[in-house]
Amino acid sequence: MERNDVIEILDAGNEGPSVIGPEAFCCGLAFGFFRG
């Protein structure tokens, strides 16, 4: 975990130029919230 001046980063998430990666697409017949 990185400690800055005041904020505490618990999880940096996905960094990069786009918010969505190609692996993120939901593939039907499920509820479209998670994708393996």
Added chain:
Amino acid sequence: MHLSRYLKIYPSPGDPDRLLLYSTKRGGSILVPKSFLSAIADGSISTVDREALVRLGLLVPDREEERREMREAFADLNRRSTRFTAQVVLNLDCNLACTYCYEGGMKGRRYMSPETAGLLAELLEKEQSARGKGVEIVFYGGEPLMSVDLITSLSQRLGISAKAHNTQYSFSLVTNGTLLTPKVVEKLLPMGLTGAKVTLDGPRENHDRYRPFISGKGSFDTIIGNVKEVCDKIKIQVGGNYTQDNYRVFPQLLDYLLEEGLTPERLALVMFVPVTKSGGEFSLPEFNEGCASTDEPWLAEASLFLRDEILKRGFHTPRVGPSPCMIESADDMIVNFDGAIFKCPAFLGWKEMAAGDLATGIRDYAVSHNLDVWKKDECLDCEYLPLCFGGCRYLKLLRDGKIDDVDCRKKYLDETLEAFVRQDLKHRPRRSVR
């Protein structure tokens, strides 16, 4: 600098002076003092903190620009795509007789013909040669392993083409697992097989009730036996479909997997999803346990409960994160056994939702699938947009007979997201800043 509009602010349990900020856009989480929000507003935060927040997508220079970027997210993604993915329905035949089969109304001895397979190979070869894209096939059915010869011939042809054009070819299977023997896996591995998704609907008794062989005999032990023998050769994803009445027994399956030596390091993923209602030509009128909306009152409790059971046993399951509909991806398509092209496997039974066919190509589906349905103020201003992008068009079609609006997830996410985020923070290794 301004706070991103795509974030949620939650209390920090046990620490009343701090807040948890979660970015729905990037999936990152931070803790900040309560006074920090006003410090952002008056510009008094340190340079170190400001730079970190920008990197994490929590602070943006211009909220309107951020909104515009979100609106164009898929155009950008499609421009950068380097891989074309086809989910291919090789047949509508099956050796099981699942009570809720999504394709139940259409099942039968319907197989993709060599001519149709030839057209498919031509289309995919064009992606490799003209556009330089890698090709991935997800073989699907019915039961794809009842068409092993077709998997072999298609894969040999596309593998040769990939080498000639210096691109990649690989494939995976969505299979019931009963025919996924070591012999079959050994045969398919050199042709590009990387993994398989099998379905186990909870412990033996429940699974065998919902997913028996046509003979009526249970299929659970056959699948477990195969998975044990092949899971070190290919990536195995265990899926399971639950209903309101049976989801509570699913953790018994997780314990059984561990007892049988199917430990988290041997399984790529475990994920359970609710059985959805089927529709179109596939509907099974005698099966009424499926759901058609995330707003069903039991679903929030069930999905949180099962995800926690999976994570606390150490199994891998997807993180919360952006998960848009695959219809938005220009480089994804579904091909039915007869050559009809769809943009989502759930539409296979709906002829009016076909997006073309292999003989004539993909047609413009922007209007029929209402691609811009979520590009309205209500959605663009919604903090949940990156997790939803208008929800599932299939469920909207199923409920209302038309895709004239979004399948809004706000209520479901209001009820679940905070707990999902806390599950990830509790059970998973944290991603650090690069």
